[in-house]
Amino acid sequence: MLFYLPQGGTQMRYLIASDSHGRYQRLFKILEKTGPYDGVIHCGDSQLPYRFFKNEITCPLYMVRGNCDSDVNLPLKEEIELAGHKILIVHGHRQNVKWDLQELKHLAMEAHAEIICFGHTHEALNSKVGDMYFINPGSLELPRNTAPSYAVMEIDEENIDIQLRFLN
Numbered sequence: 001m002l003f004y005l006p007q008g009g010t011q012m013r014y015l016i017a018s019d020s021h022g023r024y025q026r027l028f029k030i031l032e033k034t035g036p037y038d039g040v041i042h043c044g045d046s047q048l049p050y051r052f053f054k055n056e057i058t059c060p061l062y063m064v065r066g067n068c069d070s071d072v073n074l075p076l077k078e079e080i081e082l083a084g085h086k087i088l089i090v091h092g093h094r095q096n097v098k099w100d101l102q103e104l105k106h107l108a109m110e111a112h113a114e115i116i117c118f119g120h121t122h123e124a125l126n127s128k129v130g131d132m133y134f135i136n137p138g139s140l141e142l143p144r145n146t147a148p149s150y151a152v153m154e155i156d157e158e159n160i161d162i163q164l165r166f167l168n
Contacts, residue, residue, distance in 0.1 A: 012083055016151040018043035018119025019139035021068065026140045030150060043119035043137065044091030050074055066091035066119060079111050083155045088113035092120035101134060108132055124149040124164045135162055
């Protein structure tokens with residue numbers, strides 16, 4: 001079993017990843033070397049069943065289905081609340097995120113989400129638009145126009161800090 005040690009206090013720390021496409025070793029290595037984490041968010045295209053990750057990761061795990069995932073038990077979107085902040089998790093292929101973020105922004109507004117985690121483009125993005133944070137962690141395995149990447153979110157009732165991390 002891997003990677004769960006409660007942080008204590010009110011601040012929580014989450015690893016955000018996407019588009020690992022069946023290659024889990026780098027994700028597990030990052031969890032081991034940079035943890036502990038209070039949870040993991042995977043924005044789709046893991047290409048592995050949820051139970052595979054759940055057997056190895058003991059912290060809370062939030063995963064959605066991407067266009068390359070075959071596990072029909074994974075939801076297409078997930079809405080969670082962490083430290084009083086509403087978070088929307090989608091892969092992004094159904095919101096056409098390769099073109100722009102308008103459909104994703106509309107979905108986020110309907111969900112009253114403050115933080116939007118998505119993937120699909122394989123390009124890392126950390127952008128605040130108004131009161132919304134749009135986070136695409138990129139891809140650990142098949143990045144486009146950048147080094148392999150993921151994001152780390154530290155969050156409490158008053159603060160949100162999201163950092164993109166790039167591997168050399």
